[in-house]
Amino acid sequence: MAKRLGSQLFVSRLSFFTTNDELKRLFSPFGVVKEARLVKDPRTQRPKGFGFVTFESEVEAHKALKSMNGRIVDGRLIFVEVAKTTRPGDGATS
Numbered sequence: 001m002a003k004r005l006g007s008q009l010f011v012s013r014l015s016f017f018t019t020n021d022e023l024k025r026l027f028s029p030f031g032v033v034k035e036a037r038l039v040k041d042p043r044t045q046r047p048k049g050f051g052f053v054t055f056e057s058e059v060e061a062h063k064a065l066k067s068m069n070g071r072i073v074d075g076r077l078i079f080v081e082v083a084k085t086t087r088p089g090d091g092a093t094s
Helices: 020-030 058-068
Strands: 008-012 033-040 047-055 079-082
Touching: 008 058, 020 033, 020 047, 020 058, 047 058, 058 079
Parallel strands: none
Antiparallel strands: 008 047, 008 079, 033 047
């Protein structure tokens, strides 16, 4: 499997009413969205206002990042950045 460096984006300051489907729809004009996932509070199951969007390629993710970072979505200024996908035990030091 090819190593993916930057095909996953971290999206923050989203409206608490945003759904996974809306997140996917918002980013799909820039390429093939493999996954759009909001982070939810484990207790209440309500979205925390941020999530992750994974694209098929880094090029698509980069286009989305440039276009969507700093945009107003549902009345809120959102921020988009490349997700830091290091996991414990993968050899990365932080």
